[in-house]
Amino acid sequence: MKKYRGYLLDLDGTMYAGTRVIEGAKEFIEYLSNHNLPYLFVTNNASKRPDEVAEKLTQMGFVATADNVVTSAMATASYIAAESPGATVYVVGGTGIRQALMDEGLVIKDSEHVDYVVIGLDVDINYEKLSTACLAVRNGAKFISTNPDTSIPTERGFLPGNGALTSVITVSTGVQPKFIGKPMETIMNKAVDIIKLPKEEIVMIGDLYMTDIMSGINAGIDTLHVQTGVSTYEQVMAEQVPPTYSVKNLMEVIKLYEQ
CATH class of the missing domain: 3.40.50.1000 (HAD superfamily/HAD-like)
Structure with missing residues (x-):
């Protein structure tokens, strides 16, 4: 080898x-x-910051720091920042994707009128979040999904992943996202x-x-x-x-x- x-x-x-x-x-x-x-x-996983991922690994005995971690959130933020610096973004997701977007100088707005809609795994997903995302996409926002995973393994079994949540917006709007992960x-x-x-x-x-x-x-x-x-x-x-x-x-x- x-x-x-x-x-x-x-x-x-x-x-x-x-x-x-x-x-x-x-x-x-x-x-x-x-x-x-x-x-x-x-x-x-776009829901966790690199330092949070590294902390879990360290607690399990691995040699890891935030510098050893690349998340789909980081890749998503870099992609948008390169394509449209300073763009406005409506986010469905956790702290990981929000922090990554802000780190790249992007502006998070709770609005139906934005440049991008970004969805990452959101364990607090609700109808209102999906509604705003759908309206923003219908208004012309570019649709980005951090990853296409339809299910994620947990101790309880396989639970809905980000790809499953993304599909709700796709089915409603007819718009396919650009997947990053x-x-x-x-x-x-x-x-x-x-x-x-x-x-x-x-x-x-x-x-x-x-x-x-x-x-x-x-x-x-x-x-x-x-x-x-x-x-x-x-x-x-x-x-x-x-x-x-x-x-x-x-x-x-x-x-x-x-x-």
């Missing part, structure tokens, strides 16, 4: 499952840290900009083919599938474009690197 200079890593199903640390994950991050190999956790190239380009390495020197690591592995494929980055989450080895190898590598867990990678 090729040794890379930079690593992009999924979280749920790759680093942890709920509150359980996945075998080999913590050791792999320690290996990267000890060998001064840069790594970024790339998450579709995995498997889209936009979030990967944000990660590449931060890690500052050529794409051929980077690998994307994750468990789910349709988001993690496809995000790497769409961005022209090598992929490493870990058999610790949703997609099985048999499933990913049957795909038209399989991952570059597939391993049982990340301990296998350490052993291969140390040979």
